[in-house]
Amino acid sequence: MHILEPQKRNSQLIDQLSAVWEASVKATHLFLSADAIENIKKFVPTALETVPHLIVAENGDYVPIAFMGIKDKKLEMLFIALGERGKGLGKQLILYGIKKFSVNKLAVNEQNSLARGFYEHMGFSVYKRMDFDEQGNPYPLLYMKRT
Numbered sequence: 001m002h003i004l005e006p007q008k009r010n011s012q013l014i015d016q017l018s019a020v021w022e023a024s025v026k027a028t029h030l031f032l033s034a035d036a037i038e039n040i041k042k043f044v045p046t047a048l049e050t051v052p053h054l055i056v057a058e059n060g061d062y063v064p065i066a067f068m069g070i071k072d073k074k075l076e077m078l079f080i081a082l083g084e085r086g087k088g089l090g091k092q093l094i095l096y097g098i099k100k101f102s103v104n105k106l107a108v109n110e111q112n113s114l115a116r117g118f119y120e121h122m123g124f125s126v127y128k129r130m131d132f133d134e135q136g137n138p139y140p141l142l143y144m145k146r147t
Contacts, residue, residue: 001065001089002058003096009049016064017056017079018044024079031111031139051076053101057089068093075106094122098146109133110140119144 006013021044025037032040048054051069059065066080066089075097080089097103106124108115116126124144133139 001060001092002062003055003092004058005053005055009054013056013064014045014048017048017054017067020064020067020081021077021079023082027082027085028112028114029109031109036137047077055093055096057093059084065089066093068097070097070101070103073102073104075103090118091122094119104146105144107134107141107143110142116142116144123147 018041022037022041025032025040029037047069048067051071053070055068055070056064057066064081065084066078068078069076075094078090078093094103106119108119110116110129123146125147126142127145128143130141130143131138133141
């Protein structure tokens with residue numbers, strides 16, 4: 001496994017990461033309807049292209065299996081391919097983000113209890129709750145910071 005920050009974000013990489021995103025969201029965001037996922041999916045390529053720091057984990061065949069996005073010490077996104085979940089990859093990425101980019105904040109959907117538990121295990125705690133996500137949808141967000 002390799003962790004890297006790609007110098008170029010070509011269409012192939014964006015497509016691969018979008019596929020990781022979609023499969024991960026369908027498995028972990030059970031509170032979202034299929035229509036909601038399709039609607040959000042439209043914005044994923046732009047988010048991947050514009051996040052200041054896009055960190056990608058590749059397997060031994062150089063295929064992306066996970067990624068995270070970081071902006072101003074805040075974890076903006078973290079998604080792991082289905083077959084790679086539970087193997088410590090999320091922990092490796094978070095530790096990389098903390099060490100290299102001083103990640104100390106994030107937001108997580110309140111209904112995604114597994115993600116919340118993971119972030120708590122990694123030293124983050126809730127400091128604020130909002131009833132709506134950042135697009136105004138009725139998906140409560142928990143804002144967490146590293147303690």
